[in-house]
Amino acid sequence: MPAKYRQRLLEAGDGQVILTIDRDRCLLLYPLTVWEDVERKLIQLSSTNKRARALKRLLLGHAEECCLDAGGRILLPAPLREFANLEKQVVLVGQGNKFEIWNEQAWRAWRESLLAGEGDEGESLPDLDSLAF
Numbered sequence: 001m002p003a004k005y006r007q008r009l010l011e012a013g014d015g016q017v018i019l020t021i022d023r024d025r026c027l028l029l030y031p032l033t034v035w036e037d038v039e040r041k042l043i044q045l046s047s048t049n050k051r052a053r054a055l056k057r058l059l060l061g062h063a064e065e066c067c068l069d070a071g072g073r074i075l076l077p078a079p080l081r082e083f084a085n086l087e088k089q090v091v092l093v094g095q096g097n098k099f100e101i102w103n104e105q106a107w108r109a110w111r112e113s114l115l116a117g118e119g120d121e122g123e124s125l126p127d128l129d130s131l132a133f
Contacts, residue, residue, distance in 0.1 A: 002092065005099075006072045015068035019080055019101075020059050024110065026093075027076070027084045027101040028059075034097045035063070076101075 001009065009015055012031035022028050030038060042060055045052035064077045076086060089104035102110070 001068060001072045001074060003072065005094075006068065009068060017066050017068070017074065018063050019066055019074075019076065020063040021080065021083050022100065023058065024100075025084055025106060026103075027080055027086070029074075029099040029101055030097070032065070039063075 009017060009031055012033050014032075016032040018030045018032060018035035020028050020030075039060065042056050045056060047053055047056075062080065062083075064080060066074050066076070068074055084101065085103045085106065086101065087103065091102045091104050091107040093100040093102060093107070
């Protein structure tokens with residue numbers, strides 16, 4: 001974990017983090033305190049809704065608790081490493097309250113496809129137009 005984020009992770013949960021999978025074939029890393037809020041919200045989702053059940057299975061079913069070691073490293077469980085095809089070169093992408101951990105080649109391919117306009121899945125974000133960049 002880069003040094004500039006280590007202290008925040010230590011403060012936000014004594015270095016405890018939760019790793020889980022994302023459907024983009026990367027891992028999501030949450031500080032424990034943030035994950036607890038996410039977990040509460042996920043548990044409240046309807047179990048009769050197919051999409052909600054799938055989301056719960058992905059995020060909750062693959063969640064693993066990990067800790068930063070003294071060197072600021074996190075040992076990624078083998079099943080999660082295999083899922084995201086993580087080898088030597090990984091990319092850590094900040095997402096505000098969490099990080100994404102990507103295989104470097106997969107990240108570059110995803111980023112390039114998005115920049116080429118191929119990443120639009122037709123999902124509507126009504127509030128996006130109100131943001132000023």
